[in-house]
Amino acid sequence: MxxxxxxxxxxxxxxxxxxxxxxxxxxxxxxxxxxxxxxxxxxxxxxxxxxxxxxxxxxxxxxxxxxxxxxxxxxxxxxxxxxxxxxxxxxxxxxxxxxxxxxxxxxxxxxxxxxxxxxxxxxxxxxxxxxxxxxxxxxxxxxxxxxxxxxxxxxxxxxxxxxxxxxxxxxxxxxxxxxxxxxxxSGLSNDDKAKTRQLFATGQCGRDALLEAEAAAYHxxxxxxxxxxxxxxxxxxxxxxxxxxxxxxxxxxxxxxxxxxxxxxxxxxxxxxxxxxxxxxxxxxxxxxxxxxxxxxxxxxxxxxxxxxxxxxxxxxxxxxxxxxxxxxxxxxxxxxxxxxxxxxxxxxxxxxxxxxxxxxxxxxxxxxxxxxxxxxxxxxxxxxxxxxxxxxxxxxxxGAEASEDTAVLRGIKEPFQPDGGLRLMQGKLGRGVIKISAVAAQHRKVKAPAIVFDSQEAVQEAFDKGELKRDFIAVVRFQGARANGMPELHRLTPLLGVLQDQGFHVALVTDGRMSGASGKVPAVIHLSPEALLQGPIGKVRTGDMLVIDAEAGVLDIEIDAAEWAARPNAVPLHQAENEVGFGRELFGVFRAAAAPAEQGASVFGAMVGERSAHHGEAAEAHTGKHTSTTQAS
Structure with missing residues (x-):
């Protein structure tokens, strides 16, 4: 053994x-x-x-x-x-x-x-x-x-x-x-489906063609x-x-x-x-x-x-x-x-x-x-x-099989696709987040570019449609955490940023929201914690700030004078009320108000099972700047 x-x-x-x-x-x-x-x-x-x-x-x-x-x-x-x-x-x-x-x-x-x-x-x-x-x-x-x-x-x-x-x-x-x-x-390949989505995003095919592709994939x-x-x-x-x-x-x-x-x-x-x-x-x-x-x-x-x-x-x-x-x-x-x-x-x-x-x-x-x-x-x-x-x-x-039937899909321990795993912890002045690097090509894992700040994925879509994003930039999409709006997945951004990356621009995403298991080829630092609504430093970023993403080294940083950064106030959400009504969202207000930070699971249950019966609720390790106690999170 x-x-x-x-x-x-x-x-x-x-x-x-x-x-x-x-x-x-x-x-x-x-x-x-x-x-x-x-x-x-x-x-x-x-x-x-x-x-x-x-x-x-x-x-x-x-x-x-x-x-x-x-x-x-x-x-x-x-x-x-x-x-x-x-x-x-x-x-x-x-x-x-x-x-x-x-x-x-x-x-x-x-x-x-x-x-x-x-x-x-x-x-x-x-x-x-x-x-x-x-x-x-x-x-x-x-x-x-x-x-x-x-x-x-x-x-x-x-x-x-x-x-x-x-x-x-x-x-x-x-x-x-x-x-x-x-x-x-298996239906229409995922690769072909993604290409059709990008064609639709750039106006090169219509909704009928897109729907046919989606129906062939999910059938x-x-x-x-x-x-x-x-x-x-x-x-x-x-x-x-x-x-x-x-x-x-x-x-x-x-x-x-x-x-x-x-x-x-x-x-x-x-x-x-x-x-x-x-x-x-x-x-x-x-x-x-x-x-x-x-x-x-x-x-x-x-x-x-x-x-x-x-x-x-x-x-x-x-x-x-x-x-x-x-x-x-x-x-x-x-x-x-x-x-x-x-x-x-x-x-x-x-x-x-x-x-x-x-x-x-x-x-x-x-x-x-x-x-x-x-x-x-x-x-x-x-x-x-x-x-x-x-x-x-x-x-x-x-x-089970002792040898892979297709080494382009599955490999043994002695011949891996890469020597390390598919996730990275990213941290720096903007807080702590994660990135799925296994889907990102090596040449795209380091991006240094000015920030463009958005408060919704709809705002990114609008800027894309106006042709305002044809440049190197890092999209900072804030107020997308569990406390702000329930932390929805920002799928709409994947084809847009993918198009720009294919056009040769250096692009990336930084957000306190989610991108899910469908996180794709564009570098995306997600689940940024604390989120903007909890006074997380992502709320301090302004359009034009120079950001640095190095997924290999786990670095997420901003090039700014320390005194200016310390003095800069956090932004305030301008359209918070819009995320609180309609489509049953009123019923989930108690969940939004109780949600813990992303690194603690974004759970609304607060204290862990057994914590109240454990001595003083000191279950969570208080390692410096890395996570708060569960009693504070609740």
Missing amino acids: VSPHSQLLKVTQRVVERSKPTREAYLARIEQAQGRFPARGALSCANLAHGFAGLEGNDKLVIKQIREPNIGIVSSYNEMLSAHAPYKNYPDIIKQAARENGGVAQFAGGVPAMCDGVTQGNAGMELSLFSREVIAMSTAVALTHNMFDAALCLGICDKIVPGLLIGALQFGHLPTIFVPAGPMG SHGTCTFYGTANSNQMLMEVMGLHLPSSAFVHPHTPLRDALTAQAARRVLDLTVERGNYTPIGHVVDEKAIVNGIVALLATGGSTNHTLHLVAIARAAGIVIDWDDFDALSQAVPLLAKIYPNGKADVNHFHAAGGVAFLVRNLLEGGLLHEDVNTVAGKGLKHYTEEPKLIDGKLQWVP
Whole structure:
């Protein structure tokens, strides 16, 4: 067995030490809940009767007798999301499989699931990040009936998986498996789609041509095939041990997909107290699992959104991580995958080349993953070097590929695409942010140019349409943080800046907003923290200031006299009220007012789980200028 890499051990140890009081408090809560099985045995007769009144037949009898375990199904099914539409028939598959394994399953509740692909560039996008918190609370509502001995969470896309996981971790005593639905088949290539978007941005093709291209790319049930937040979610659920091995990227509506769904139900029953192999989710998601998740994200050039989501997920389990941890691991973890927007291939090509099983095998061989972890497949991450097959109609796991089937998409640990990971911590006079360098060509990673300051992506679009941006510049788009307007993704900027870069101009983006897993070829320093509305220094930047971005060195700076910079006041948002009304934004005012800084996950939940019961809430390490305590953040 390969010894763990020194950087992996170093980061994990400091996470363990930093998290000790809150993690101990969280585990104490699990231990307290563990003594109350079966859960529904604690209910009164009236409570229990309400809990099974909606069932029929033998399922009702099984629950009434309180002898066999009951699975709570929490689903994000809706017809608005291609990725979640396949979940329509999953409850029936799960219920039948549970019966065959001597248990029972109930549909516990649904969670909302909005699509950033539909709302981006529109007012609804300002609800997107906070939908994560709504989903977490909805998951808690579904599971709080105390009828369940285990749970299955059905979700895939951007905020849905983080929200489900944050909610499920509040019931850390329950064995829980996440059930994917898989990607859609490959359609119009992501590269060709991006080219069409740029043609439309410059007026070289019309809306009809653009719509045809988009429809050819997004054409059926399943996740979008590029490696954005949705597919990054699926990667993380596997490497963190919450999926059945290699189940993420199997297509919807196939015999293998249905067999995996049924097996998830059987397996989660086997993980209950009653079956003697008790594995609660709070014991699966520990410090090593969180670090494994960061490593997988870096090794594949995954979504920048997880510099928010993984932080919030970890805190839900009493674990404190920050961007220094991402940055330190990025220096040791090589890039092993090239998936759009980091390359031309999509997730189907990645899966065909060897997929998660090959990736995990190679990271383990490099000592870059903790193997000794709890997973829903059993003890040890070795299970995730296997892949499922239907052999004579029976589901079996076999060893995954030992060699990549396409080294242009997926490579082994000895021949990486680059020696370090896909993310960088950027810091300097403008605060702390992140950049996804794996998608940025080497010649574009250093930009020194004057700033042009904007307060919205619409203002950037207007300047572009007027021809005012045909020059070297760094767009500073401020008041886009969670407190200001919910931190929407600024997708509209990608084709505009891409056009200018292709024309030979040196351009970049600096923002306290998000660009998501679709962060592309233009250097973009995002999630700048503190945000402008929290008096972050991005609010001091003025048009004409000379900015310096060096993604290789992690530098984000401004060339200005120190006295002038210190004396300069922060800008005040001129149109703040416009982001507070319409499209349901009124209902989210409490979320905007409570949101923590980006480096603390931009979460509205404030203090971490267990913090109030830990001594004085001193869970967060107060390293100088790097992050504030969680009590201050709340």
